[in-house]
Amino acid sequence: MSRRLSVSLLPELHPPHTHGGTALVIDVLRATTTATTFLEQGADAVIFAPTPEVAFARREAAGGAQVRLAGERSGVIIPGFDLGNSPLDAQRQNWAGHQIVMNTTNGTGAAHLAAQSAERVLLACLRNAPAAAVAALAYPGDLRIVCSGTNRQVSLDDCYAAGVLVRELLDRAVCQPDDSAQMVLALLNQWPDPLAALEASRHGQRLLGLGDVDAALADLALDVAFCAKVGVSDTVPRLLGSETGGLVFSANDQENTA
Amino acid sequence: MSRRLSVSLLPELHPPHTHGGTALVIDVLRATTTATTFLEQGADAVIFAPTPEVAFARREAAGGAQVRLAGERSGVIIPGFDLGNSPLDAQRQNWAGHQIVMNTTNGTGAAHLAAQSAERVLLACLRNAPAAAVAALAYPGDLRIVCSGTNRQVSLDDCYAAGVLVRELLDRAVCQPDDSAQMVLALLNQWPDPLAALEASRHGQRLLGLGDVDAALADLALDVAFCAKVGVSDTVPRLLGSETGGLVFSANDQENTA
Numbered sequence: 001m002s003r004r005l006s007v008s009l010l011p012e013l014h015p016p017h018t019h020g021g022t023a024l025v026i027d028v029l030r031a032t033t034t035a036t037t038f039l040e041q042g043a044d045a046v047i048f049a050p051t052p053e054v055a056f057a058r059r060e061a062a063g064g065a066q067v068r069l070a071g072e073r074s075g076v077i078i079p080g081f082d083l084g085n086s087p088l089d090a091q092r093q094n095w096a097g098h099q100i101v102m103n104t105t106n107g108t109g110a111a112h113l114a115a116q117s118a119e120r121v122l123l124a125c126l127r128n129a130p131a132a133a134v135a136a137l138a139y140p141g142d143l144r145i146v147c148s149g150t151n152r153q154v155s156l157d158d159c160y161a162a163g164v165l166v167r168e169l170l171d172r173a174v175c176q177p178d179d180s181a182q183m184v185l186a187l188l189n190q191w192p193d194p195l196a197a198l199e200a201s202r203h204g205q206r207l208l209g210l211g212d213v214d215a216a217l218a219d220l221a222l223d224v225a226f227c228a229k230v231g232v233s234d235t236v237p238r239l240l241g242s243e244t245g246g247l248v249f250s251a252n253d254q255e256n257t258a
Numbered sequence: 259m260s261r262r263l264s265v266s267l268l269p270e271l272h273p274p275h276t277h278g279g280t281a282l283v284i285d286v287l288r289a290t291t292t293a294t295t296f297l298e299q300g301a302d303a304v305i306f307a308p309t310p311e312v313a314f315a316r317r318e319a320a321g322g323a324q325v326r327l328a329g330e331r332s333g334v335i336i337p338g339f340d341l342g343n344s345p346l347d348a349q350r351q352n353w354a355g356h357q358i359v360m361n362t363t364n365g366t367g368a369a370h371l372a373a374q375s376a377e378r379v380l381l382a383c384l385r386n387a388p389a390a391a392v393a394a395l396a397y398p399g400d401l402r403i404v405c406s407g408t409n410r411q412v413s414l415d416d417c418y419a420a421g422v423l424v425r426e427l428l429d430r431a432v433c434q435p436d437d438s439a440q441m442v443l444a445l446l447n448q449w450p451d452p453l454a455a456l457e458a459s460r461h462g463q464r465l466l467g468l469g470d471v472d473a474a475l476a477d478l479a480l481d482v483a484f485c486a487k488v489g490v491s492d493t494v495p496r497l498l499g500s501e502t503g504g505l506v507f508s509a510n511d512q513e514n515t516a
Contacts, residue, residue, distance in 0.1 A: 009267060009412055016411065153274065154267055156437035179414035179460050183445060190444035202437050 004142040005175035007162050007184055010149045011110040014117065015178060021142035023118035024132055026125060028161040029203050030085050031107025031148070032237070033125040033227045034070065035100075037087040039251040040235040043095035048108040049246040052078050055101045058245045062099070071103040075210050076217070078103065087226050088219060101246065110148035111239075111247055118144065121239035123249060126161050126194055127226075128233040133168035135236040135252050143175065145184075156187070156201035160194065163187045164230060195228035262400040263433035265420050265442055268407045269368040272375065273436060279400035281376035282390055284383060286419040287461050288343050289365025289406070290495070291383040291485045292328065293358075295345040297509040298493040301353035306366040307504040310336050313359045316503045320357070329361040333468050334475070336361065345484050346477060359504065368406035369497075369505055376402065379497035381507060384419050384452055385484075386491040391426035393494040393510050401427065403439070414445070414459035418452065421445040422488060453486035 006015035011025075026032055035046045049055040052071065059067045070083035070090070077084035085104050102108060115121050120139055124132035136143055145165055147158035163184035169175055170185075177185070191197035198204040207220045237249035264273035269283075284290055293304045307313040310329065317325045328341035328348070335342035343362050360366060373379050378397055382390035394401055403423055405416035421442035427433055428443075435443070449455035456462040462482055469478040495507035 010271070013268070013412065016409070151274070153436075154271065154438050154441070156440055159437075159441060178411075179417075180412050182414055182458060183412070183417060183441065186444045186448035187441060189447055200440060 002174040006178040007145045007180035009154045011113040020119040022120045023114040024124040025111045025146045027107030027148035031104040032123040034087040037090035038100045046249045047101045047246040049103045106148040114146045123237035126230045129164045130231045131234045150203040160197040260432040264436040265403045265438035267412045269371040278377040280378045281372040282382040283369045283404045285365030285406035289362040290381040292345040295348035296358045304507045305359045305504040307361045364406040372404045381495035384488045387422045388489045389492045408461040418455040
């Protein structure tokens with residue numbers, strides 16, 4: 001029997017009969033794109049902290065310089081954090097020897113919710129979509145794509161990335177897509193250009209709008225373009241385990257595939 | 259300023275900042291199609307009862323023959339009800355002088371939820387989509403399309419009907435579609451044939467499957483085909499008011515448009 005492929009258009013929309021299996025969490029603008037980029041640039045781990053307070057405590061406990069905090073609220077850096085949620089910032093240096101602790105508006109919460117029911121959790125975005133499909137299909141069992149959404153609303157940007165992921169999965173394996181998986185697949189015909197889809201989303205428009213009103217945030221348009229590139233990264237963040245300080249992800253190529 | 263046009267892919271997914279305005283509730287397979295057909299066939303009113311028990315009480319209180327109960331659980335007639343949830347059954351006679359009390363798995367609950375926040379509630383389906391768009395645009399304010407879903411899951415059949423309704427609305431008025439409205443619109447390109455979309459949905463497949471295993475339910479395939487016809491009805495059920503016995507809908511052409 002082929003495996004089920006379900007899409008949660010929001011993290012709390014849990015498909016029936018799915019426990020265990022592999023969850024692919026998407027927050028394409030920008031948390032899962034940024035996490036992927038940190039690991040691609042050599043970070044030892046990316047840790048999704050449940051709150052900014054937990055992130056601060058983690059940096060304090062570490063003492064040294066090897067822990068960096070990255071995250072945003074309403075699109076801009078959290079006061080006291082070292083970095084915002086920009087994948088372009090993540091790409092600017094090599095992070096070998098560093099742990100990156102992230103907390104963002106939508107993506108980190110979605111990953112925590114997915115981790116409660118899935119046996120394995122991967123982070124996916126447009127940049128790593130083919131690699132994420134390959135990594136997910138290396139495991140047995142059902143597949144669930146979790147769209148983080150934006151402020152608890154279904155969000156076109158994440159649903160579009162889910163569509164790309166569904167396509168990459170169905171190209172490689174026989175799966176039974178649920179109604180939501182069929183729906184996100186239809187978005188690919190509507191927007192052949194991924195950047196156009198991200199720009200059409202309310203979330204994309206808000207990020208682009210922030211750049212318009214504040215020159216210091218003009219890079220957000222570059223962030224959106226960076227997030228729209230499909231299949232340019234082979235790095236797939238994989239959940240190693242959950243600590244009180246958060247969910248610990250490392251790159252797939254550092255793991256022993258079970 | 260143009261009005262907002264939001265789509266709730268499930269009744270409980272409430273868009274932000276929407277109170278008041280007009281809600282268009284869709285349960286295309288089959289409750290809102292059936293309700294539309296009862297009113298088209300002359301019924302004085304269709305009443306969405308919150309539970310089967312309330313429906314029984316209402317028939318008992320009426321005493322005479324003018325109240326009929328219609329509804330289903332898992333696709334088949336509720337024991338003790340007069341009719342199932344079949345629009346074809348609704349079409350078989352003239353219901354002048356009758357009140358039809360309905361209770362179904364998904365649609366009646368969705369309408370109750372929508373009625374809690376909307377100023378006006380209309381019932382929509384593929385058959386009355388153009389007429390429902392015209393009726394909704396006759397009112398001022400924001401528009402919200404509510405997909406009933408199937409057993410609390412996002413359901414392609416309702417989302418497809420929502421896409422047709424979004425198209426009919428945008429053809430007639432300037433609206434600001436939210437991300438979900440843009441998404442359901444994309445379904446129309448994927449499935450140019452509405453019947454193919456309903457048949458691709460899990461809900462559609464289940465109804466067709468019921469007909470396959472039980473010859474007495476073979477009409478379900480005819481029901482699905484009936485529900486897939488776009489724009490063949492001018493009847494739009496409009497919420498007149500809420501009683502303890504349920505939500506009372508009558509046909510738009512019997513009302514004084516405010």
